Amino acid sequence: MNETIDTILNHRSIRKFTKQPLSDEQINTIIEAAHSASTSSYMMAYSIIGVTDLEKKSQLAEITNQPYVKENGHLLLFCADLRRNTLSADNQAYEQMKTNLENTEHLLVATIDAALAAQNAAIAAESMGLGICYIGSIRNNIHKVDELFHLPNHVIALFGLAIGFPAHEPDQKPRLPQKAVYFNDNYMEDEEMKSSIQQFDRTIEAYYQQRSTNQRLDSWSNQMIRKFSTPKRLDVTDYVKKKGFNKK
Amino acid sequence: MNETIDTILNHRSIRKFTKQPLSDEQINTIIEAAHSASTSSYMMAYSIIGVTDLEKKSQLAEITNQPYVKENGHLLLFCADLRRNTLSADNQAYEQMKTNLENTEHLLVATIDAALAAQNAAIAAESMGLGICYIGSIRNNIHKVDELFHLPNHVIALFGLAIGFPAHEPDQKPRLPQKAVYFNDNYMEDEEMKSSIQQFDRTIEAYYQQRSTNQRLDSWSNQMIRKFSTPKRLDVTDYVKKKGFNKK
Numbered sequence: 001m002n003e004t005i006d007t008i009l010n011h012r013s014i015r016k017f018t019k020q021p022l023s024d025e026q027i028n029t030i031i032e033a034a035h036s037a038s039t040s041s042y043m044m045a046y047s048i049i050g051v052t053d054l055e056k057k058s059q060l061a062e063i064t065n066q067p068y069v070k071e072n073g074h075l076l077l078f079c080a081d082l083r084r085n086t087l088s089a090d091n092q093a094y095e096q097m098k099t100n101l102e103n104t105e106h107l108l109v110a111t112i113d114a115a116l117a118a119q120n121a122a123i124a125a126e127s128m129g130l131g132i133c134y135i136g137s138i139r140n141n142i143h144k145v146d147e148l149f150h151l152p153n154h155v156i157a158l159f160g161l162a163i164g165f166p167a168h169e170p171d172q173k174p175r176l177p178q179k180a181v182y183f184n185d186n187y188m189e190d191e192e193m194k195s196s197i198q199q200f201d202r203t204i205e206a207y208y209q210q211r212s213t214n215q216r217l218d219s220w221s222n223q224m225i226r227k228f229s230t231p232k233r234l235d236v237t238d239y240v241k242k243k244g245f246n247k248k
Numbered sequence: 249m250n251e252t253i254d255t256i257l258n259h260r261s262i263r264k265f266t267k268q269p270l271s272d273e274q275i276n277t278i279i280e281a282a283h284s285a286s287t288s289s290y291m292m293a294y295s296i297i298g299v300t301d302l303e304k305k306s307q308l309a310e311i312t313n314q315p316y317v318k319e320n321g322h323l324l325l326f327c328a329d330l331r332r333n334t335l336s337a338d339n340q341a342y343e344q345m346k347t348n349l350e351n352t353e354h355l356l357v358a359t360i361d362a363a364l365a366a367q368n369a370a371i372a373a374e375s376m377g378l379g380i381c382y383i384g385s386i387r388n389n390i391h392k393v394d395e396l397f398h399l400p401n402h403v404i405a406l407f408g409l410a411i412g413f414p415a416h417e418p419d420q421k422p423r424l425p426q427k428a429v430y431f432n433d434n435y436m437e438d439e440e441m442k443s444s445i446q447q448f449d450r451t452i453e454a455y456y457q458q459r460s461t462n463q464r465l466d467s468w469s470n471q472m473i474r475k476f477s478t479p480k481r482l483d484v485t486d487y488v489k490k491k492g493f494n495k496k
Binding site for chain 1: 250251252253255256257259261276277279280281282283284285286288289290291292294295296297298299300301304327331332333334335336337341344345347348349351352353355356357359363364366367368370371372375376380381382384387397398399400403406421423424426428429430431432433434435438441442445446449468469470471472473475476477478479480481482484485488494496
């Protein structure tokens with residue numbers, strides 16, 4: 001064990017921050033950390049927007065329905081970005097690049113690049129005693145977020161990252177048992193997986209009944225069935241295509 | 249600065265490892281680190297396969313054309329995985345879940361979940377003095393990789409992660425200037441971005457001419473134009489759909 005691993009294993013999402021803003025030095029370190037992550041074929045296919053404009057923060061808080069999107073030490077928006085890779089291309093070269101820019105392979109490349117950078121930012125922040133929370137709910141109104149930040153073609157908004165000085169210390173939520181996410185040499189057989197999940201469901205039922213706030217009767221499986229049964233963010237499909245990704 | 253940030257900023261991809269395998273304890277710590285990352289709406293939408301079978305490693309080395317895929321301390325395969333979320337659903341519930349399972353939103357969710365977990369694994373490994381290299385080139389023959397590991401529906405192979413004891417110490421490759429990836433409140437204007445990229449192209453030209461091995465005349469922009477001009481991994485689009493992702 002070492003400090004880094006302690007930081008990583010001690011992660012919990014922080015959803016309440018003090019009013020103290022991050023210093024410029026803290027922000028700079030976090031961005032440099034993000035920028036040091038691995039990147040596919042040197043593409044560096046992501047961008048980060050620091051959100052300081054209060055009006056924009058308010059609008060994002062409304063879209064996401066989360067107060068900590070407005071009230072935090074700093075807010076980052078992570079984007080998948082293939083635009084820079086095209087900027088020096090003339091029209092002819094750009095036309096030749098389009099098949100790759102628009103295929104699913106390169107949606108994956110840019111999404112993965114952005115997520116690797118974000119997780120570096122998250123760990124760097126946590127190593128400094130700050131708390132973080134990922135904000136996927138910016139995709140509740142992805143077209144609006146795109147407009148707010150004037151994202152050009154080949155750039156899509158993926159998620160936010162709220163960072164700040166923690167104002168609460170939530171419990172760590174149980175995770176699936178390691179054996180249900182990590183296998184050797186083959187994907188796990190259905191029957192074995194079902195039994196792992198049933199075991200986890202019992203753990204979660206007990207957790208929800210015993211935790212200090214917001215007690216309820218629920219299992220992980222039932223939560224997932226409920227979550228997936230209501231169609232969600234269907235416009236992300238069109239948004240991504242409209243921005244020049246995932247068209248073929 | 250602290251040890252964690254030092255580890256993150258000191259990252260370079262390692263492509264040559266000693267023969268020493270990771271200990272079970274090291275592997276366990278790395279997987280626990282992966283498993284502690286943030287996850288969208290508690291979905292935990294990823295799986296990790298540890299590859300120990302020598303025949304499978306050889307086949308992956310052939311697909312990726314990278315010797316370090318075979319010769320390393322341990323090899324992980326990261327998958328986007330929505331399967332577990334469906335396993336307790338009866339037929340009727342599963343039908344109701346399908347719209348979400350198959351939309352682009354949930355391809356993003358699962359890809360991001362897998363990448364956040366992977367970057368935790370990468371940093372945990374590096375913090376222990378190990379080296380890592382991401383392996384996107386498993387997607388050179390994604391259908392074959394899928395078969396090798398018997399991945400079921402709603403599980404797709406994304407990338408590998410080779411981990412091991414470093415047998416070389418490569419230079420750190422220059423990155424785009426921070427101002428070209430991090431902006432405040434709005435995406436950067438094209439003219440300013442072009443000028444940042446041109447400046448970076450001069451840096452890269454000098455780097456390629458001066459580095460200790462593999463000197464050449466090249467710029468970042470020209471590299472990108474070349475890379476994107478040859479259609480690549482077009483079958484990833486069909487693969488992803490065939491596995492029940494990104495269908496609408």
